Amino acid sequence: MKMESFTKSAEKFIKALGIKDMDTELMIRALCHSSFANENTFLNLESNERLEFLGDAILDFILAEILYTEYSLSEGRMSKIRSAVASESILSRAAREIKLGDFLLLGKGEENSGGREKDSLLADAFEAVLAAIYLSKGLEDAKNFIEEVLKKYIEQALSGELVMDYKTRLQEYTQKFFGLRPEYRLKNKEEDETFSVEVYLDGKLLGCGKGKTKKKAEQQAAKSAYEKFLNEGENDA
Amino acid sequence: MKMESFTKSAEKFIKALGIKDMDTELMIRALCHSSFANENTFLNLESNERLEFLGDAILDFILAEILYTEYSLSEGRMSKIRSAVASESILSRAAREIKLGDFLLLGKGEENSGGREKDSLLADAFEAVLAAIYLSKGLEDAKNFIEEVLKKYIEQALSGELVMDYKTRLQEYTQKFFGLRPEYRLKNKEEDETFSVEVYLDGKLLGCGKGKTKKKAEQQAAKSAYEKFLNEGENDA
Known part of the structure; x- marks a missing residue:
């Protein structure tokens, strides 16, 4: 796979998300699973693991702010709703809705073992994409992204509709x-x-x-x- | 204690922090321990518990961003440094440095049992103050506050100087x-x-x-x- 081809792929994903003037390199990093970076060391790509760490924190913060300001919930209820929405099962669902799996850069082993469909891998990449949007476009765009893709799950969690898979x-x-x-x-x-x-x-x-x-x-x-x-x-x- | 007197106290704290045009009501809320709100229901004050939840998330996010962008650490190292800096022992130290205890609104029981000196209470109020700054003044001011009061602890954690009280x-x-x-x-x-x-x-x-x-x-x-x-x-x- 050539650099050009996954630059194009990242650009396509950015376009599908409707984000303007986004840093393509950051998006490539968000889409780059460690298995791909490790297999293609000559490309000198950083994997999405550091971005995922940052994205996890951004997500918790944005959800806390939404629950604090828009819904005025108690701290116990905020905590429960947030952990339901920020769960691997919901984030991987949201990742599938934005077709994130189609754009992931995976190593061969990971590809062959069905990595493109793994909940954990999709949820992690979702967080990395959020961090890339934040770093490239700022907090408002990151919030808009979360509102767009996760708002319905917040509503479902609040009304108790979110399937409670304990x-x-x-x-x-x-x-x-x-x-x-x-x-x-x-x-x-x-x-x-x-x-x-x-x-x-x-x-x-x-x-x-x-x-x-x-x-x-x-x-x-x-x-x-x-x-x-x-x-x-x-x-x- | 009259409303006027703790409005003045909150204003004094805001001035000591060097923050301009900060919402005094939000700061009063950040300083209001649940024991005070519960004892003075006629004042109709909200305690700092919801703000603390939000502040905890803001702190984790700001620290993650500093460690990601300024220090380029691996995710494992970011996680360790952050948990050292955002620990109760460090946050309560930082709270003491800004004399937060002097401005806390406590109920009588809490006051008598030494609440003004409790690590957990100080660390929680520190997070609530951070959230109040964010809500009133925005992300940049919240980041400046953290850089000012916690930067030295980040440096200490990075260089291994932070006393490792396991x-x-x-x-x-x-x-x-x-x-x-x-x-x-x-x-x-x-x-x-x-x-x-x-x-x-x-x-x-x-x-x-x-x-x-x-x-x-x-x-x-x-x-x-x-x-x-x-x-x-x-x-x-």
Whole structure:
């Protein structure tokens, strides 16, 4: 792949986003996964990892400001709504809506293992793109971008419509703070056909749940564990 | 205490910070601890808790931008430096330097239990003040404020001079994410006069350390536990 071709690709993406006079090099950096930079060292490209760090902070800040000024929520509610909207599952959805995957620069291994469709990779690149917009165009353009692509998810989170996938949330949480995935254990199947599931982290019981299906019981267990973590955080805050 | 008197107090604080045309009402809100708002409901004041949430996000963002653009650090290093600078111990030090405690509005109970000197209360109010500056004066003034009061701590963190109080950091970390304090257990005092300490969270061993004094052994134990948490977070990120 030649420099020209991915310059064109980045320009196409910028145009699709409707941003004028954006720094193309910054956008290329936002689209450049570490696997691509590592495979093409002769191009001397920086990957999007540093931009992602900055974008993560910009996103948290813009969402906090929107929730503070436009909705006047309590700090506990702001925290919950923000963590729902800034979750990997929502950011990867938003990334798909702006067709971010089509423009990503991936190494061969990552491409072959379906990297273009990975939630984590898309969510990270989304944050990097936000940082690139901020650095090139300033805070107002970054805010406009977020309002455009995430406003509907904020509204959904506020009205409780946002699909509450607690297993995803719990996993994101435990991965981030403990570096571990939760483990679900099916207990007895009771006489009344109710499933009972316990969820563990590192051998420690986090919560349990019941439901008519195994899936529902797991969601319940994840919900009870996730809410315990949030409450711990809140009591301390 | 009359409305006039704390309006004057907030104005004095604004003047001491050298900020022009700042919204006094916003500054009063930043200085208003929940204990004061709750005790004086007739004043109909909002406490600084919502501002603190916003200020926390602004601080993380401003520090990320400084570390990204001025120092060009890797994401792992940005993350470590930022968490050192945005820690309760550093923010409360910065709050003391600008004499924030003198201007805080506290309820009687909080005042009597030494709230004006509490690290957590000072650090929270520092973040609320930052948010008030941002909302009243914009991003540039907020950045200038941070550069003025925190730049030296960034430099110290970068050069490794920042006193690495690992016990404080570990406690901040476990309180935030687990709602629990670590517990230190002195093990044997060995023949060569070396102290050996283990640190536990919720009965689980986090790390251990040795040193010529009990204090040094505890710092070592806290360091090993804290670094494990950071590495877990990084491997996953």
